[in-house]
Amino acid sequence: QLQLQESGPGLVKPSETLSLTCTVSGGSLSSSSYYWGWIRQPPGKGVEWIGTIYYSGNTYYNPSLKSRVTISVDTSKNQFSLNLSSVTAADTAVYYCAGAGPSPYNWFDPWGQGTLVTVSS
Amino acid sequence: QSALTQPASVSGSPGQSITISCTGTSSDVGGYNYVSWYQQKPGKAPKLIIYEVANRPSGVSNRFSGSKSGNTASLTISGLQAEDEADYYCSSYTSSSTLVFGGGTKLTVL
Numbered sequence: 183q184l185q186l187q188e189s190g191p192g193l194v195k196p197s198e199t200l201s202l203t204c205t206v207s208g209g210s211l212s213s214s215s216y217y218w219g220w221i222r223q224p225p226g227k228g229v230e231w232i233g234t235i236y237y238s239g240n241t242y243y244n245p246s247l248k249s250r251v252t253i254s255v256d257t258s259k260n261q262f263s264l265n266l267s268s269v270t271a272a273d274t275a276v277y278y279c280a281g282a283g284p285s286p287y288n289w290f291d292p293w294g295q296g297t298l299v300t301v302s303s
Numbered sequence: 304q305s306a307l308t309q310p311a312s313v314s315g316s317p318g319q320s321i322t323i324s325c326t327g328t329s330s331d332v333g334g335y336n337y338v339s340w341y342q343q344k345p346g347k348a349p350k351l352i353i354y355e356v357a358n359r360p361s362g363v364s365n366r367f368s369g370s371k372s373g374n375t376a377s378l379t380i381s382g383l384q385a386e387d388e389a390d391y392y393c394s395s396y397t398s399s400s401t402l403v404f405g406g407g408t409k410l411t412v413l
Contacts, residue, residue: 231404245399287396287402288339288355289339289394293349295347
């Protein structure tokens with residue numbers, strides 16, 4: 183059974199870079215059956231797609247975040263990562279990683295439990 | 304890209320059926336069969352309940368069903384139960400090669 187777990191700092195200063203890692207267990211990140219994605223949810227608000235990656239390194243980003251986002255993959259560690267640069271308070275959110283199904287723009291399942299990242303000085 | 308439009312809230316009594324709509328355009332919901340629905344309970348991650356308009360993942364109750372007509376997708380929950388009280392989100396592929404979510408709908412079981 184596939185499981186995902188986010189990790190990283192819970193507090194980031196404005197203008198700095200938010201960095202999170204998602205560790206995949208119960209399956210191989212290199213599986214050709216799956217893409218892998220990041221999604222975020224500001225407190226009390228809706229859900230926003232950040233981007234998706236394939237194990238080969240191909241990436242697909244939300245245009246509204248594309249200039250600040252980098253998603254990468256480390257197949258040797260069965261992990262994929264999110265970097266979001268030049269953060270502001272508007273980037274405060276629960277960040278989720280998820281399996282993204284057989285295409286980069288379809289469904290997400292399963293999801294990690296999420297990690298709250300607060301942007302504050 | 305604009306978020307898909309969902310009603311902010313819907314409610315129903317146990318045993319009833321309710322429907323949550325998700326309205327987009329011909330560039331997203333209306334143009335592709337890549338609409339998904341998620342259930343989110345307080346403090347938990349969203350859970351996939353419908354994918355590709357009308358397909359249920361293994362383990363999801365058959366009380367949940369999805370459909371689409373034109374630019375509007377719909378999630379129907381039949382035989383409403385107290386445990387169905389949650390937030391529900393739709394998502395869709397778009398012609399700009401992106402993924403967009405709806406604003407979410409809070410379901411209250413009376």
